[in-house]
C-alpha cells in the first residue's frame with residue numbers, strides 16, 4: 707500500500723562535495739555542498755546560496771571539488787556549519803592545503819579524490835548561484851586506484867547526504883552491471 711506524503715524533495719543519493727577556493731588575499735576556504743551533480747562528460751553543476759565561496763568564485767573563476775569519505779566526514783560537516791566570512795575554516799579544521807596544478811584554487815590534502823574545475827557559467831537567480839564547472843584535472847591518491855589506474859569507488863567509499871535522516875551514509879555495494887543487465891529483457 708502506497709501513501710501520499712506531500713511534496714518532499716527527496717533525491718537520493720545526494721553528494722557530499724567539498725568546494726575549495728581562494729579569496730583575494732590567497733586565503734583558502736572550503737564549503738560543503740550537496741546540491742550538485744555531473745552535467746556533461748566533463749562538467750559539474752552546483753547550486754549555491756550567497757557564501758564566502760561564491761564571493762571567491764566570482765573573483766577567481768576556479769574551484770576544486772573533493773569527495774567526502776567516512777574519514778573526512780567530521781571536517782566536511784564542519785565546512786558546512788561555519789562560513790569563511792567569519793572564520794578561517796582551513797586553519798580551524800587543521801587540514802593541509804596546496805595550490806592545484808591547473809587552476810587557482812586549493813587542494814585539501816586530507817581528501818583522497820579532488821577535481822580541479824574552472825567556472826564556465828555562473829548565473830545568479832533570486833540570490834542563488836547556478837554554477838557550471840569544467841573539470842580540467844583530477845587528483846587521486848594511489849590508495850583509491852584500481853587495476854589500470856581507474857578510480858575504484860569501492861576503495862574511495864564516498865559518503866552521501868541523506869536529507870531525510872539528516873545523516874551521512876557510505877555509498878553501497880555493486881549490485882549489477884550498467885548497460886548490460888537490462889539486455890536480457892531487451893533481447894527477449
Ligand SMILES: Cc1cc2nc3c(=O)[nH]c(=O)nc-3n(C[C@H](O)[C@H](O)[C@H](O)COP(=O)(O)O)c2cc1C
Nearest residue numbers: 737738739740741754755757758759786788789790
Ligand atoms: C550536508 C550539507 C550540505 C550543504 N549543501 C549546500 C548546497 O548544496 N548549497 C549551498 O549553498 N549550501 C550548502 N550547505 C551550506 C554551506 O556549506 C554553508 O552555508 C557554509 O557555511 C558556506 O561556507 P562559506 O561561507 O565558507 O562558503 C550545506 C551544508 C551541509 C552541512
